[in-house]
Amino acid sequence: MSRIRQWFTKTDFILILFLFLAGIVLTLCVFLPQSGEGSVVEVHENGELLLSLPLDQNTERTIRTDDGHTNHFVIRDGTVTMTSADCSDQTCVRTGGIRQAGQSIVCLPHRLVLTIVEQSSSDNSLDAVVQ
Numbered sequence: 001m002s003r004i005r006q007w008f009t010k011t012d013f014i015l016i017l018f019l020f021l022a023g024i025v026l027t028l029c030v031f032l033p034q035s036g037e038g039s040v041v042e043v044h045e046n047g048e049l050l051l052s053l054p055l056d057q058n059t060e061r062t063i064r065t066d067d068g069h070t071n072h073f074v075i076r077d078g079t080v081t082m083t084s085a086d087c088s089d090q091t092c093v094r095t096g097g098i099r100q101a102g103q104s105i106v107c108l109p110h111r112l113v114l115t116i117v118e119q120s121s122s123d124n125s126l127d128a129v130v131q
Contacts, residue, residue, distance in 0.1 A: 039101055041080050043073075044113045055080070055099075055116060069110045080105065080114055 043051040045065060053059055059075040071085045071092065079097040082105050092107035101118040 039078075040117055040119050041075060042115050042117050044115070046111045063112060065110050065112065067110075071107055071110060071112055073105070073114060080116065082107070082114065085110065 039055040041051075041053045041055055042049060043053070043061075043063060045063070050063065051061070053061070053075060055075060055078050057075065058077070060072070062070055062072045064070050069086050071082060071087075073080060073082045079099045081097040082092045082095060085092050085107055087107055087109040089109065092105050092112075095105045098105055098114075098116055101116050103116050105114040106112070
């Protein structure tokens with residue numbers, strides 16, 4: 001115990017404890033669900049918006065692309081899951097459920113993207129302008 005006291009002072013222990021607790025708080029902020037009541041799922045095909053569905057309503061939908069391919073997704077308890085697709089790689093199905101704003105499920109062979117977007121009806125101003 002005396003060798004440890006030679007290397008660390010009381011201030012060092014307090015600093016280490018503070019950094020440890022700050023790390024736990026930041027980890028919880030990142031990984032806890034943050035989707036609000038106004039979150040919607042936007043379904044895009046080839047960059048065009050097909051559907052916009054509320055995240056708080058349980059829904060099942062099948063999307064048929066122009067090429068005749070199908071993707072089936074489910075919205076249940078605030079989580080969106082791609083349950084089946086007739087693409088060869090099945091990456092979109094293996095992605096699992098998404099529930100936070102900004103997360104996406106992408107079916108690249110069918111050019112289909114499901115994204116959770118936070119809807120804010122009170123503020124319609126621009127966030128940024130990019131040139």
